[in-house]
Amino acid sequence: MAAGSGATTAAGAAVGTGEEEGEYVKPFTPEKAKEIIMSLQQPAVFYNMVFDWPAQHWTAEHLSKVLHGKQIRFRMGMKSTDTVPQFETSCNYVEATLEEFLTWNCDHSSISGPFIDYDYSKFWAYADYKYVVSLFEDKTDIFQDVIWSDFGFRGRNGRESTLWIGSLGAHTPCHLDSYGCNLVFQVQGRKR
DSSP states (O other): OEEEETTOOOOOEEEOOOEETTEEOOSSOHHHHHHHHHHOSSOEEEOSSSTTOGGGGOOHHHHHHHHTTOEEEEEEEEOOSSOOOOOGGGSEEEEEEHHHHHHHHHOTTSOOGGGTTSOTTTEEEEEEEEEHHHHTTTOGGGGGGOOGGGGTOTTOOGGGEEEEEEOTTOOOOSOOOOSSOOEEEEOSSOOO
């Protein structure tokens, strides 16, 4: 699960560990972080820049409770070992709550509801490009949990972000976004 801002660079090379005597210290000022981001020619990972963000404590279960019953569109793709990309246009879609997704993703023995036709061992599910401002339109306090201004993008918070939630194997084919830069805040799980 990741939150991202379309107006901000994807965070391999490690940048700034900033750990002093067991306490976390942000290694860069917002201005310096933005300067680094805007000059990068390859992906980078920033350490110790978000340890104090409230969103650090988000989990899929927590967001499921916050979104209680809200329908989300999940892209369904086939798990496979071949290298043929599964673009959005060649996938099926399911409208489901985050709770229904978590049941399908975590309890493979008793599947019902919108995911009933998708065997977990054969499919992955991915809710991508979910705009936080639309998802949480009646829970606007959550926008403050994401603090892009720590990276020099003044006035930006979760309102400008997208949320990505997927099961094991969920992916977007390799591509290049030609606008600005992307900043990814990985909340739970991992991304390669």
